[in-house]
Amino acid sequence: MSKKFYITTPIYYVNDKPHIGHAYTTIVADVLARWHRQNKGDVFFLTGTDEHGTKVAESAAAVGKTPQEFCDEISALFEAKWKNLNISNDDFIRTTSARHKKRVIEIFNLLKDAKTPQGREVIYQGEYKGLYCTGCEKFLTEKELVDGKCPDHKTAPAELKEKNYFFRLSDYKDILRKKIEKDEINIFPVKRKNEALAMLEFIDDFSVSRETVKWGIDLPFDKSQKIYVWVDALSNYLTALGYPDDKNYKKWWPADVQLMAQDILKFHTLYWPAILMALGLSLPKNICIHGFFTINGEKMSKSLGNAIDPDELVEKYGVDATRYLLLSQFAFGEEADVQVARFPEKFNSNLANGLGNLVARVSNLLEKNKIPTDLRHDYNHDRKLTKEFEEKMENYKFNEALEVLWKRLRACDEILTKTEPWKMKNKEEIKKVLEPVAQDILSVAELLQPFMPATSEKIVAQFGAKQIKKGETLFPRIS
Numbered sequence: 001m002s003k004k005f006y007i008t009t010p011i012y013y014v015n016d017k018p019h020i021g022h023a024y025t026t027i028v029a030d031v032l033a034r035w036h037r038q039n040k041g042d043v044f045f046l047t048g049t050d051e052h053g054t055k056v057a058e059s060a061a062a063v064g065k066t067p068q069e070f071c072d073e074i075s076a077l078f079e080a081k082w083k084n085l086n087i088s089n090d091d092f093i094r095t096t097s098a099r100h101k102k103r104v105i106e107i108f109n110l111l112k113d114a115k116t117p118q119g120r121e122v123i124y125q126g127e128y129k130g131l132y133c134t135g136c137e138k139f140l141t142e143k144e145l146v147d148g149k150c151p152d153h154k155t156a157p158a159e160l161k162e163k164n165y166f167f168r169l170s171d172y173k174d175i176l177r178k179k180i181e182k183d184e185i186n187i188f189p190v191k192r193k194n195e196a197l198a199m200l201e202f203i204d205d206f207s208v209s210r211e212t213v214k215w216g217i218d219l220p221f222d223k224s225q226k227i228y229v230w231v232d233a234l235s236n237y238l239t240a241l242g243y244p245d246d247k248n249y250k251k252w253w254p255a256d257v258q259l260m261a262q263d264i265l266k267f268h269t270l271y272w273p274a275i276l277m278a279l280g281l282s283l284p285k286n287i288c289i290h291g292f293f294t295i296n297g298e299k300m301s302k303s304l305g306n307a308i309d310p311d312e313l314v315e316k317y318g319v320d321a322t323r324y325l326l327l328s329q330f331a332f333g334e335e336a337d338v339q340v341a342r343f344p345e346k347f348n349s350n351l352a353n354g355l356g357n358l359v360a361r362v363s364n365l366l367e368k369n370k371i372p373t374d375l376r377h378d379y380n381h382d383r384k385l386t387k388e389f390e391e392k393m394e395n396y397k398f399n400e401a402l403e404v405l406w407k408r409l410r411a412c413d414e415i416l417t418k419t420e421p422w423k424m425k426n427k428e429e430i431k432k433v434l435e436p437v438a439q440d441i442l443s444v445a446e447l448l449q450p451f452m453p454a455t456s457e458k459i460v461a462q463f464g465a466k467q468i469k470k471g472e473t474l475f476p477r478i479s
């Protein structure tokens with residue numbers, strides 16, 4: 001039986017247009033999903049959109065649309081961008097869909113009856129009073145304010161008091177600490193684990209419903225309330241699997257990898273495991289968190305207008321090159337600068353001159369000299385290369401995994417430069433030089449499949465033939 005692998009991205013908030021940050025998380029998820037499929041894994045890859053909340057309703061009103069119309073439009077935009085990046089998700093969950101709403105209500109009914117490890121009710125009614133930033137759509141603590149203002153929105157939050165239902169997170173503090181410390185929930189990289197443990201000391205019960213929010217799902221046991229963002233959004237990882245009424249969730253849950261950026265670390269490493277424990281479910285195995293990006297050294301922001309649309313990159317470089325350029329530039333997990341200005345240079349040196357030129361030269365020489373080849377093409381053919389590559393993949397070192405492959409490509413180039421087979425006259429002699437190089441190209445192309453699926457497919461078809469022929473130019477140079 002093949003090993004199941006359930007991987008998720010966060011559901012993206014429709015108040016934001018899809019940008020390079022979303023694209024990065026989603027491409028990483030796609031690479032892992034494809035890699036597991038390639039290794040005969042049974043994969044379920046989920047992404048989607050988070051569509052409720054006051055900000056969404058406000059944005060819809062600002063453009064003269066109903067919230068649902070607005071959500072339909074932006075959600076479709078996300079789906080279209082992912083298609084354009086050749087993302088192989090198996091499902092796309094929306095929090096305004098009937099299947100999600102129905103199951104979130106069931107989840108709330110289960111939580112309503114649940115008890116904490118201390119035997120108290122998980123959900124209780126209380127009064128919330130706090131400083132509320134409408135921009136963030138959350139109450140802020142005094143400590144988070146800078147000069148009395150929200151540091152992100154530069155506006156003073158309003159004092160707000162309302163009836164809420166709460167999740168008794170404080171009762172889960174000890175068990176969460178134990179599970180995170182022992183890596184029962186493996187938080188990657190370690191510095192994010194330490195951040196989660198530090199945040200744990202300051203957590204409090206959190207609201208699961210709101211009176212002031214109008215665009216949301218009705219709380220089943222008190223219709224004066226709407227379900228608030230966290231349980232609604234986080235539940236998507238379960239509702240997409242049909243939890244609790246469809247047994248399908250038993251096949252896929254727990255998630256094997258949950259990916260996200262650092263801004264939602266607290267909700268995924270603390271709130272989410274507590275919700276799962278309250279439901280009596282097991283916890284996700286790996287929570288993988290990447291840092292924020294700057295773009296060409298500047299913070300990505302709406303006002304600067306430097307949030308890059310992934311479609312622009314695809315148009316300029318093509319799908320596979322965009323995926324390569326984004327994942328090869330820096331280590332997963334770190335705060336990083338996306339140096340878009342360096343993309344043309346990198347495209348030309350690593351793709352046009354590197355991979356593309358090597359494939360063209362070798363296939364051209366083999367065709368011109370009518371040299372038949374008999375190459376092995378299976379994933380495990382070059383054990384040394386595969387092992388080195390897999391070690392990087394298992395540790396989420398995607399840039400280094402790609403470097404393993406490019407190191408081999410550079411070695412091939414060196415062989416050609418040194419032996420100059422284009423000057424040779426003897427067919428056997430030429431074959432002796434070119435066949436191992438062609439084999440290396442084929443092995444690299446096999447391993448490259450999760451990152452650059454279309455390019456990999458082309459090269460594998462080309463170099464898998466008995467008589468290799470020159471193909472189309474893979475990466476035309478960019479000026």
Ligand SMILES: [Zn+2]
Nearest residue numbers: 133136150153
């Ligand atoms: Zn704010």
